[in-house]
Amino acid sequence: MFDNLSSKLERAFQVLKGHGKITEINVAETLKEVRRALLDADVNFKIAKEFTGRVKEKALGQKVLTSLQPGQLMIKIVKDELTELMGSNAIELNLESKPTVILMSGLQGSGKTTFTGKLALHLQKKYKKKPLLVACDIYRPAAIDQLNVIAEQLGVDIFQDREEKNPVKIAKTALKIAKKQKNDVVIIDTAGRLAIDNVLMDEIKSIHETVKPSETLFVVDSMTGQDAVNTAKAFNEVLNFDGVILTKLDGDTRGGAALSIKSVVNKPIKFIGTGEKMEALDVFHPDRMADRILGMGDVVSLVERAQEQFDKEQTRRINKKIAKNQFGYDDFLSQIQQVKKMGNMKDLMGMIPGVSKLGKDIDIDDEAFNGVEVIINSMTPKERSQPQIMNHNRKIRIAKGSGKSLDEVNQMVKQFEQMSKMMKMMQGGKGKHIIQMMQNMR
Secondary structure, eight states, X not given: OOHHHHHHHHHHHHHHHSSSOOOHHHXXXXXXXXXXXXXXXXXXXXXXXXXXXXXXXXXXXXXXXXXXXXXXXXXXXXXXXXXXXXXXXXXXXXXXXXXXXXXXXXXTTSSHHHHHHHHHHHHHHHHOXXXXXXXXXXXXXXXXHHHHHHHHHHTOEEEOOSSOOOHHHHHHHHHHHHHHHTOSEEEEEEOOOSSOOHHHHHHXXXXXXXXXXXXXXXXXXXXXXXXXXXXXXXXXXXXXXXXXXXXXXXXXXXXXXXXXXXXXXXXXXXXXXXXXXXXXXXXXXHHHHHHXXXXXXXXXHHHHHHHHHSOHHXXXXXXXXXXXXXXXXXXXXXXXXXXXXXXXXXXHHTTSXXXXXXXXXXXXXXXXXXXXXXXXXXXXXXXXXXXXXXXXXXXXXXXXXXXXXXHHXXXXXXXXXXXXXXXXXXXXXXXXHHHHHHHHTO
C-alpha cells in the first residue's frame, strides 16, 4: 500500500537528515521532492502545490531552520498535513434510522457488490445488526448471483426479484420486507456502468429519492487514481453522497485517490478495502494512514484487526493450554487460520513500525501458510495434540504424506517450537504475539 509514495517521500527527507547545514534552500528542495512524489502518486497538481505551500509556511513559521532535529519536525508537519488532506478524523456511519438504509453507488468494476457483503459482515459483527442485502443491478445477472453467494456465505438475508425490471420498485419492496423481517439495516447494491452516462445517473437518482437513504456511499477503485476523483465529483453532483469507500488498496495503487478525493468532493473516506476476503475492510483513519505513508506503521489498526478476528473463547482455551504446557499443532493451526483472516500479509507487515520500510524489499507470499497447514494435516491426531512425541521417523512419514521435503517439515517444527516459547512468554499479549508470528513465518 503506497510503497512507491512512501519510498519517494523518505528520499525527499534525506536532504534534511544529511550532515550539511539546514537552510531555507534545503527546505525548498525537500518540498520540491515532496511535490514530485505526490504528482507521481497521481495527486492533482493544484492539490500537491497547495499542500507543499502549507507545509512550507508551517515549517518556516515553526523555525525548522533552527531546530535541533529539523528532519523530524518536517516529517511531523508533513504527517499533520497529510492527515488534514485525507479528512482529519474517522467518520462513523449514521445508523440511527430504523431500518438504516445504505445505498451503494459507483462504476462497474469498482467493487460495489463485494463491498456490500463486507459492510454487511462489519455491521453484523461490530454492531450486532441484522442486514438485508438488496440486488438492484438488473442489467448484470452475475451481480445478482454474486450477491446471492455472498449472502449465503455470510448467513445474511437477501432480497432479489429477477422478473422485475424496475430497480426503484425492487428497492421499495425490499424496504417493506425489511420491516416485516425486522432487518435493521438495508444495503442496496445498485447497477454500475463502465463510464458515467445519463441512464445510470437518472436511475440511481430515482432510487435515492425513493428510499431516502441514511447513508449514500460512493465506491471507487483506488487503482484508477485521478480518474477515481473525477468520477466521485460527477456522482456527488447528482447524489450528494455521504462518504467514499476506497477498494483495492492492497493492490499496486499510487495513492492519488486517497490523497485527493476529500479535497475535491469534501466528503470523508469512511472505509477502505484491503483484500478480497469478506473480513478485509477497515474503518478509514486519516492519521493512521498518514503514519503508514510515512513508514511509521499502524500498530493500533493491527491490534484492532486481531481483536476482531481472534475468537475470544478460543483464545481463552489456548491461553489455558499454554499455561499447562499443552499447546499443540491443532492450536497452532487455528492461530494461523485466524491470522489469515486478518488480511493481506504484506499489508499487515506494513502496519509494523520499522518492518513497513522493509516491506517493499520483501516478497511476502499470501500462500506462505498453506505449506504449514498441509504438513499439520498430514500428522496423526496424537502427533498434533502431543508435539513432544515428534521424532525423525515421524517427520519422514509426515514429509511423504504432505508432499513436502524433510527440511520443510523440520522448519515448520522449529517455527512451532519458537511460537510456543514466545506465546508462553507473552501470554495475554495477543497483538504482540501475532506480530512476532508473522515475522517468523515470512
